[in-house]
Amino acid sequence: MIQAFAFYLFAGLMILSAGLTITARNPVHSVLWLILAFFNAAGLMLLLGAEFIAMLLVIVYVGAVAVLFLFVVMMLDIDFAELRAGFTRYLGIGSVLAVALAAEIVIAVAVHSAGPIELSNRIGPTPATISNVQAIGELLYTRYLYVFEAAGLVLLVAMIGAIVLTHRTRRDDRAQNASRQIARRPHEATRLVNQPVGEGVEL
Amino acid sequence: MDYAQNLLITLPELILSIGAIALMMVAAFAGDGSTRTVGWIAVVLLVLAGIAATHAPASLNLPILGFENWGSAFGGLYKADAFSAFSKVLIYGSAAVAIIAGPDFFERRGGRLRAEYPVLILLSSVGMGMMVSASDLLTLYVGLELQSLAGYVLASFMRRDARSAEAGLKYFVLGALASGILLYGITLLYGFTGTTQFDTLATIVGAGPLSTGMLFGLVFALAGIAFKISAVPFHMWTPDVYEGAPTPVTTFFASAPKMAAMGLMIRLAVEAMGPAYESWRQIVIFSALASIVLGAVAAIGQKSIKRLLAYSTINNIGFALIGLAAVQPGRPDGVASVMTYMAIYLVMTVGSFLVVLQMRDSEGNNVETIASLSGLSRNHPGLAAAFAIFMFSLAGVPPLLGFWAKFVVFDAAVKAGLWPLAAIGIAASVISAFYYLMIVKTMYFDEPAPAYHRVESRIEGGLIAATALAVSPLGYFLIPALGLFSTQAAQALF
Numbered sequence: 001m002i003q004a005f006a007f008y009l010f011a012g013l014m015i016l017s018a019g020l021t022i023t024a025r026n027p028v029h030s031v032l033w034l035i036l037a038f039f040n041a042a043g044l045m046l047l048l049g050a051e052f053i054a055m056l057l058v059i060v061y062v063g064a065v066a067v068l069f070l071f072v073v074m075m076l077d078i079d080f081a082e083l084r085a086g087f088t089r090y091l092g093i094g095s096v097l098a099v100a101l102a103a104e105i106v107i108a109v110a111v112h113s114a115g116p117i118e119l120s121n122r123i124g125p126t127p128a129t130i131s132n133v134q135a136i137g138e139l140l141y142t143r144y145l146y147v148f149e150a151a152g153l154v155l156l157v158a159m160i161g162a163i164v165l166t167h168r169t170r171r172d173d174r175a176q177n178a179s180r181q182i183a184r185r186p187h188e189a190t191r192l193v194n195q196p197v198g199e200g201v202e203l
Numbered sequence: 204m205d206y207a208q209n210l211l212i213t214l215p216e217l218i219l220s221i222g223a224i225a226l227m228m229v230a231a232f233a234g235d236g237s238t239r240t241v242g243w244i245a246v247v248l249l250v251l252a253g254i255a256a257t258h259a260p261a262s263l264n265l266p267i268l269g270f271e272n273w274g275s276a277f278g279g280l281y282k283a284d285a286f287s288a289f290s291k292v293l294i295y296g297s298a299a300v301a302i303i304a305g306p307d308f309f310e311r312r313g314g315r316l317r318a319e320y321p322v323l324i325l326l327s328s329v330g331m332g333m334m335v336s337a338s339d340l341l342t343l344y345v346g347l348e349l350q351s352l353a354g355y356v357l358a359s360f361m362r363r364d365a366r367s368a369e370a371g372l373k374y375f376v377l378g379a380l381a382s383g384i385l386l387y388g389i390t391l392l393y394g395f396t397g398t399t400q401f402d403t404l405a406t407i408v409g410a411g412p413l414s415t416g417m418l419f420g421l422v423f424a425l426a427g428i429a430f431k432i433s434a435v436p437f438h439m440w441t442p443d444v445y446e447g448a449p450t451p452v453t454t455f456f457a458s459a460p461k462m463a464a465m466g467l468m469i470r471l472a473v474e475a476m477g478p479a480y481e482s483w484r485q486i487v488i489f490s491a492l493a494s495i496v497l498g499a500v501a502a503i504g505q506k507s508i509k510r511l512l513a514y515s516t517i518n519n520i521g522f523a524l525i526g527l528a529a530v531q532p533g534r535p536d537g538v539a540s541v542m543t544y545m546a547i548y549l550v551m552t553v554g555s556f557l558v559v560l561q562m563r564d565s566e567g568n569n570v571e572t573i574a575s576l577s578g579l580s581r582n583h584p585g586l587a588a589a590f591a592i593f594m595f596s597l598a599g600v601p602p603l604l605g606f607w608a609k610f611v612v613f614d615a616a617v618k619a620g621l622w623p624l625a626a627i628g629i630a631a632s633v634i635s636a637f638y639y640l641m642i643v644k645t646m647y648f649d650e651p652a653p654a655y656h657r658v659e660s661r662i663e664g665g666l667i668a669a670t671a672l673a674v675s676p677l678g679y680f681l682i683p684a685l686g687l688f689s690t691q692a693a694q695a696l697f
Contacts, residue, residue, distance in 0.1 A: 143278050143280075144280070145277065146209075146213070146281060147280060147345045150329075150345040150349060151345055153220055153326060153329060153349055154345065154348050156224075156326070157323065157326050157327075157349060157353050157356070160326075161323070164319045164323075164356060164360070165359060165362055165371075
């Protein structure tokens, strides 16, 4: 019972926040809604008994979104004074959201301890005896080793691509050139000047 | 099966990926001056991988080469058989041509070609090899992604050129969307069947009627792959990307990835979804007809030869899909006709793009307008003759090999009882003949435009001559071998 309630709670909130992500005018708000959407997705994963994926979702996606958030803050001209100005005005709705999020966490934990949701037609059963992490690890590095390695190649291509498309050699490069330093002779580097008194120095 | 044996079955990918990583180090330390060397080593690696794909050694102890030693590796994730071998030879061949054609083009555009170009094509070839060897939805997806990701980078390889950057961005955004659609389809298929392996999928699909969820999954997966083969209605990116990408890269896009994605589509349709052929057949028929008609009609008004060839690709993919529509359980001739079609299509397309690479004004700058081809027969009779051969062949005019490709496909369709499909295909090929013949007319009967720069590269000239000879009537000597190999390839799937 509590599982079904939690499912509709998480799913409904997720759709709502996903919609708000794309309709919000302020990019910072968009990012915040996106984070809420990810939290709800993690709740759905918990419901399915996949706690490892739920944690990954929070750590990887919310973490990545935090970085994205930084980029948004850096690249867009957002007036933070104006954002902060409405602190008391938005205090009400803000605390409601905070309480909702806190309630969700409590519900998620309660649901997780009550056991995974009973799907009517579950084709891939979750092994009861071993933990999620162990199950994934055992498959990832044995049965799916080939695709795992190939995924590594995909990342390699991404890295090469990023370097090829953005890297360039700068002409005013100040990198140290050791051979040029060693090959330098005193007469190239210093000069004796017979400086007349009262005149400017020619350098 | 021990681990070494698994690795040996995937030898072509192993050669290419280890080679690519090694060449990447060479490129990093030797700099852009090493592009040509790296390129030639890459071509040698592609040849070796092709040999490894066709002659898989049985085990480490028994280094005897033979065709019998194909098999399934890594617990059914990967499969080496006659089908994958046939496709891989074509893919690696086209990739090698794209590598060879690269350096001259980029040097004419000012600046050296970066040494990562051959490396990226090699890595893309690894992905394409995985695609045609996929016997699991996971391998399918990762292979496709590896191929596409390298493709996005290659499309925007001339990063200072606005059109190239635009092509790369467009390709990337639309490709990411297509990957999303494909992945959604895969999750649905997995969710409703509980497996990602093709053979188990086929068993489950064959056990009963297709559930709505599986049907949705199938439609989404086919839509994602249709994007990669640029079949209508997922073709919109093709003309823009072909036009904007550097011409050697366009040569690559029009050839190897098309073959790989077509191989992937056949594997998915026949191996995984074979028993449900009535469900996917209508999708394939629609896509085939729409591609043929749109490819024929939309090409007529084009001014740029690269855009025209892009529509020609769409058109040709439609014809190849007719062969796929003719596939029925236990009848491999539909698949065999697609393989024959794709092999001949690759030769014609690579040849045409090599000619496009020679289209340079007197100062050596590349030109792409069809009008600049006027009177080519008087300035460059050889080039004009070769291009005319490709155009006639693409149009399917009888003495040339392109006719045979279309004939085989229509023959398979008629044998499968798809009379209307074949009839519409023939009618549309008459429409498409119009613009191919327009080009021939422009080259032979119009007043000469300023002459092109002479063909500098002997290798490219030789490749043009070789491909032109292959699709000329002399190519009919190749038909027995081609027929045998494509039948073997098709039978491997049944």
